[in-house]
Amino acid sequence: MTVNGVVLTSPAVRVAPFDAIAVDGIPLPAPEPSRLFRYHKPRGLLTTTRDDRGRPTVFESLPGWLPRVVSVGRLDLNSEGLLLFTNDGGLKRRFELPKSGMIRTYRVRALGRPVDSELDQLRRGLSLDDESFRPMSVSLDSRRNAGANCWLTVELNEGRNREIRRAFAAIGLTVNRLIRTAYGPFRLGDLAPGAVEEVSPAELENTFARPAATIGQRTRGKSRRKDRSGGRPRNPARRKPSASAER
Numbered sequence: 001m002t003v004n005g006v007v008l009t010s011p012a013v014r015v016a017p018f019d020a021i022a023v024d025g026i027p028l029p030a031p032e033p034s035r036l037f038r039y040h041k042p043r044g045l046l047t048t049t050r051d052d053r054g055r056p057t058v059f060e061s062l063p064g065w066l067p068r069v070v071s072v073g074r075l076d077l078n079s080e081g082l083l084l085f086t087n088d089g090g091l092k093r094r095f096e097l098p099k100s101g102m103i104r105t106y107r108v109r110a111l112g113r114p115v116d117s118e119l120d121q122l123r124r125g126l127s128l129d130d131e132s133f134r135p136m137s138v139s140l141d142s143r144r145n146a147g148a149n150c151w152l153t154v155e156l157n158e159g160r161n162r163e164i165r166r167a168f169a170a171i172g173l174t175v176n177r178l179i180r181t182a183y184g185p186f187r188l189g190d191l192a193p194g195a196v197e198e199v200s201p202a203e204l205e206n207t208f209a210r211p212a213a214t215i216g217q218r219t220r221g222k223s224r225r226k227d228r229s230g231g232r233p234r235n236p237a238r239r240k241p242s243a244s245a246e247r
Helices: 089-096 116-124 163-170 201-207 212-218
Strands: 021-023 036-041 070-072 080-086 104-111 137-140 149-156 174-183 196-198
Touching: 070 089, 080 089, 104 163, 116 137, 116 163, 149 163, 163 174
Parallel strands: 080 174
Antiparallel strands: 036 080, 036 196, 070 080, 104 149, 104 174, 137 149
């Protein structure tokens, strides 16, 4: 192996993106540009590449034109809505870090009729004997509340395994439907269940060009569409992530 024409004698060598690397005289190809995809995850699919119990996964439902991708965060088996995929592991990590300012927005249907003082517990953050929940933005949608259920909008800066379901249960509410409607500036919109659309390179580049504090504030914008043809066959990542979670 050579770096900029110099034969390596040790594997402990730092390389930069612009360095010319060759193996057996053959130059390594240039890295593919980062790409991001919006996917409407239906209920009943696991966010994993493979399940030992044979349950269906999101990777099995992705169209063949996608490149090799990994998910940005996860949604659990019974959750639905927006799930992002990317071909860039570094971009995935950047999206998931709390300091990126990516607000996750959910529509939640729960069994129960909460009063504002109960929801204030979620807004302040809950501390229980065995765990604690960070503050979350919670608003009750009075226009859609009828019967035994209520609808709420919840915003999180980061997510842990089934965090919304467990936090709601702590104040006596049972979540029976959970839909992620936005991840930072990217919205679910009218994307049909099981459908995938690519985010335009310009929109992706603009995401991190703005201050982190403003990233989650663009949830009212519409995602741009791109021609789906001409992509390479899908090849999901081989690594198996941990148990599904709303992240």
